[in-house]
Amino acid sequence: MTHRSTWWKTVLGIVLTLIMMFPVYWMINISFTGKASIRSGDLWPKDFTIDNYVRVLGDQLPYLGTSILVAFCCVILTLAIALPAAYALALLRCPGSGVLSFLLIVAQMIPAVVMSLGFYEIYNNLGLLDTLPGLVLADSTIAVPFAVMLLTSFMAGIPKSLLEAAEVDGATRTRRFFSIVIPLSRNSIVTVSLFAFLWSWSDFLFASTLDSGGGKMRPITMGLYNYIGAQTQEWGPMMATAVLASIPATILLVFAQKYVAAGVTAGAVKD
Template identity: 50%
Template sequence: MVKQRLRTAIAIVLLALMLFPVYWMLNISLLPNGGTLPESLFPSNPTLDGYVTAIHDQGQNLVTSLLVASGTVVVTLVIAAPAAYALAQFRFRWINWGLLTILICQMIPGIVIANALYTLFESIGLLNSIPGLIIANTANAIPFGILIMRSFMMSIPSSIVEAARVDGAGLMRSFVSIVMPISRNSLITVGLFAFLFAWSDFLFALTMSTKGQITPVTLGIFTYLGVNVSQWNAVMATAMLASIPAIILLVIAQRYIAAGATGGAVK
């Protein structure tokens, strides 16, 4: 009993430490004077002026980040899911070399990928565009997605797919109708992380947005600090607004992340 209470107390302390930055952002965002030091544990005269300013100045940037992150999720899943299934179920001599190549791609520093993509995008006209940012973030998310989904799909019993093939389903039909529903948990996991990668991206946004025409919220906060250092309530309000989609997605998808890929598939 004593050990259980001690563990609970330690967990509460660790949770409080992890949530303290969120509390600090929320507290500062509600201050009327735009300072960086809260007057009390909770604002005595809270105001939403910071959020009004943040939505007015950064609303378009939030929409841009949402479009980029959503597009990254779609493209990542469309490419990574069949690739992961092929690497998990098919038996070819080059599979191990393919996995090694994916691991090497995962280890390449982001700045190297950004510089290479900048040269390519400049020549094909994808700089300062939402499709360009989607492709850049997808290049970073696909290797991760393949490795995660492959580990899930390796546990899918081949008898399920073979039964569908016997019933007349083609390879693509079997993949879409059988493999994809069974792999729902892995798809949600990869989609969530792909969204978070793109939503929190700063490096690609800074490299690919040279004219300020397309500005994700991370880059918007960075440039926002230069002109609003005296309005920290607006800066923190922007940070709070940028945190809301990630928090919502994590709360909704947390039960899928830890679940098994074939849970309930075979009775």
């Protein structure tokens, strides 16, 4: 009876998923379509070609490498700041932790465009425009508040008995942090790392604002604009670049999804 009454939900879910995935299919379709046939709007690439990918691999690999480097550096910096901060807020009960938690929420409410203008003024004075450290630091400002709050929520649920037992055995706070807290926080760490990577990977606002015009450290999101002109748009190479840029993020999502599912709900339910 239950099976008969819920079959329509499965069908509805499949239909909605297909609708949401259609733009992705269309992106792939256009990336394999010849320039002369793009405007025909065929549902499959009748004028099949791989020329768009050949061109993109020649043009966009430096930008792709920059995006990968920036994203991984952003993950490392985010974890380096968020892990000890969350440990202090959740388990050490440092003075002012409540105020700091509130400020983290406020920090997430600040529009990125406002932050980008402030970064531009500071970077212009320090000579950090169009540099790897500058872009990594800017992207990390989006990921760090979220990372600290998520990790704090999880670490607060770690049984105090584990830490007390380690303390009785002579483990210092630093030893407890590396030997107990970090291993137990694996799912949340993977979740935070994935979100930090995706935020950095998809960043366009900071990349475009903090670019001095030289284009030496442009990520793949800026590389897309090589195919957008004032009068014409090269849709084939543009879509091929989008497909290429989607591959690393897709691979990470596939392999990390079980950790993300556990990490997002971590700390939501406590005994």
